[in-house]
Amino acid sequence: MAAAKIKKGDQVVILSGKDKGKTGEVTKSMPKDGKVVVSGVNIITRHRKATQANPQGGLERAEAPLHVSKVALKDPKTGKPTRVRFETKDGKKVRVAVKSGETING
Template sequence: MAAAKIKKGDRVVVLSGKDKGKTGTVTQALPKDSKVVVEGVNIATRHRKPTQAEPQGGLVRTEAPLHVSKVAHVTADGKPTRVRFETQDGKKVRVAVKTGEAING
């Protein structure tokens, strides 16, 4: 399996869809499905029946996964960039294509 270009904790911007332009932090990465869950983006509403565990029931809002191709890493100046891999000091490092600076994490 290839190394992940977007990881948990990265700041990303949504490139397409109903949430285009929104930025957020990746809360969960699902590399097998090529999806990520971004904080505050792609909110899905589910109708839940009352249960003993949750007697109130009602509408439950959760963040649904987005395909990784719909998001891009955000640089320090807030612009989207692609990510590439370079070897620095014998280690494989993620690098922002626009700025050339290493992405920690």
């Protein structure tokens, strides 16, 4: 399996869909499914019946996963979307932003 180019804690830009252009932080990464959950993006609404645990019921809003191809890493230098490449520096494999050549922490 290939190494994950987008990880938990990364700042990403949404490339397509209803939230195109928005930015947010990756709160959960699911590499086996090829999906990520981004805070404040792709909000879904569920109508919940009243139960003993939730006597009020009502609308429940939550962030749904997005496919990893719909997001791009935010370049640490320019703030624009960029692709990611892997390089070896000081014997360690590090992620590098393609646009600026800046090393991505993490």
